Amino acid sequence: MKAVTYQGVKDIQVKQVDDPKLQKKDDIIVRITSTAICGSDLHIYQGALPAEKNYVIGHEPMGIVEEVSSEVTKVKKGDRVVLPFNISCGHCFYCEHEMESQCDNSNRNPEIHTGGYFGFTERYGNYPGGQAEYLHVPYGNFMPFVIPESCELEDEALLFLSDVLPTAYWSVDNSGVKAGDTVTVLGCGPVGLMAQKFAWMKGAKRVIAIDHIPYRLNHAKKMNNAEVYNFAEQKDMGAYIREITKGGSDVVIDCVGMDGKKTPLEAVEQKLKLQGGTLSAIEIALKAVKKFGTIQITGVYGSVYNMFPLGNLFERNITLKMGQAPVIHYMPELFNKITAGEFDPTEIITHKVPLDKASEAYKTFYEHEDECIKVVLKP
Ligand code: NAD
Numbered sequence: 384m385k386a387v388t389y390q391g392v393k394d395i396q397v398k399q400v401d402d403p404k405l406q407k408k409d410d411i412i413v414r415i416t417s418t419a420i421c422g423s424d425l426h427i428y429q430g431a432l433p434a435e436k437n438y439v440i441g442h443e444p445m446g447i448v449e450e451v452s453s454e455v456t457k458v459k460k461g462d463r464v465v466l467p468f469n470i471s472c473g474h475c476f477y478c479e480h481e482m483e484s485q486c487d488n489s490n491r492n493p494e495i496h497t498g499g500y501f502g503f504t505e506r507y508g509n510y511p512g513g514q515a516e517y518l519h520v521p522y523g524n525f526m527p528f529v530i531p532e533s534c535e536l537e538d539e540a541l542l543f544l545s546d547v548l549p550t551a552y553w554s555v556d557n558s559g560v561k562a563g564d565t566v567t568v569l570g571c572g573p574v575g576l577m578a579q580k581f582a583w584m585k586g587a588k589r590v591i592a593i594d595h596i597p598y599r600l601n602h603a604k605k606m607n608n609a610e611v612y613n614f615a616e617q618k619d620m621g622a623y624i625r626e627i628t629k630g631g632s633d634v635v636i637d638c639v640g641m642d643g644k645k646t647p648l649e650a651v652e653q654k655l656k657l658q659g660g661t662l663s664a665i666e667i668a669l670k671a672v673k674k675f676g677t678i679q680i681t682g683v684y685g686s687v688y689n690m691f692p693l694g695n696l697f698e699r700n701i702t703l704k705m706g707q708a709p710v711i712h713y714m715p716e717l718f719n720k721i722t723a724g725e726f727d728p729t730e731i732i733t734h735k736v737p738l739d740k741a742s743e744a745y746k747t748f749y750e751h752e753d754e755c756i757k758v759v760l761k762p
């Protein structure tokens with residue numbers, strides 16, 4: 384089959400790889416019909432998260448069940464399914480308590496002790512990814528979210544149930560946003576845009592959106608009616624937010640991660656150059672949050688990243704929440720909201736291309752954020 388493979392830093396190529404095979408009694412194989420590129424894939428693309436050559440990337444897939452192992456009862460050949468990015472067994476402590484992103488049986492790498500994820504390198508379980516024609520899915524009696532036959536929505540409306548939607552929804556839920564709150568969302572990529580929308584839906588009275596790309600800021604304004612600011616135009620964006628909110632934002636959600644697209648090393652250089660400038664999302668968050676407020680970190684920071692100003696958090700009674708979003712238990716609720724027309728996930732799609740064009744698509748998503756928000760690949 385054809386698959387999107389990592390060949391080296393900023394070198395992604397579609398290659399012929401072996402077809403996946405059923406391995407255990409509860410596996411399934413899914414023929415992928417749509418699969419998206421995520422901001423998280425860019426951490427691999429730019430080398431911040433090291434991957435092996437020829438590793439198959441991708442963790443936002445959906446498609447049609449092609450094969451099922453003997454003990455699979457949840458789905459049958461021909462079912463239309465969305466796969467959550469978390470590998471989750473369904474029966475460990477974490478899966479049974481809605482913390483599927485840390486499933487105890489998902490990461491065979493004992494040194495890391497985290498959950499495992501599709502297409503997210505050896506560090507996170509070494510599962511082949513979903514930017515491919517076919518995907519091997521373990522735990523077929525738990526993982527797949529089955530789309531009812533009666534649902535006539537196109538893939539694009541449902542695909543982001545795999546990651547972006549539950550991630551953004553959890554970010555708002557986990558950070559405890561309540562009616563009347565001021566919520567600041569750092570980053571107007573797909574995750575940030577959806578988090579802004581969900582913050583309104585939770586009853587926020589003010590939603591502030593930060594980025595440095597005018598195209599994406601405009602999108603935040605149009606799509607979410609957010610109050611937008613360009614951090615490149617402010618010497619100290621965090622202090623500015625504190626000022627305009629008269630003391631700080633109740634909740635700040637970091638939907639950026641390891642200093643945007645910069646590798647940790649570049650980030651350090653940048654920081655030194657700016658002598659405490661405001662390009663780091665976490666620094667903005669720290670200043671922008673109210674005393675006793677909450678910072679929710681949804682953007683990915685690998686363990687390579689260790690520049691965290693813990694002291695200041697302590698001094699100001701800040702609650703810090705973070706992590707990989709648990710996806711599966713949010714899927715039915717979000718599916719119902721989509722079918723009820725409460726929001727339209729396709730608003731973030733700017734590019735739809737054949738899987739064959741993945742190499743160009745990565746380049747576009749990485750280098751041309753001024754014209755691209757979300758890319759959907761069609762195998
Ligand atoms: P993206 O790269 O498209 O968006 C990031 C945006 O942040 C860009 O528009 C960029 O210009 C902006 N940005 C850069 N530095 C900034 C700063 N200092 N302040 C404000 N904005 C800044 O990515 P995405 O797909 O929206 O994903 C966002 C982050 O969420 C990524 O780090 C991704 O890995 C992570 N993620 C986490 C989970 C999870 O479960 N925690 C799931 C999915 C994605």
Ligand code: ZN
Nearest residue numbers: 421423442546
């Ligand atoms: Zn993702």
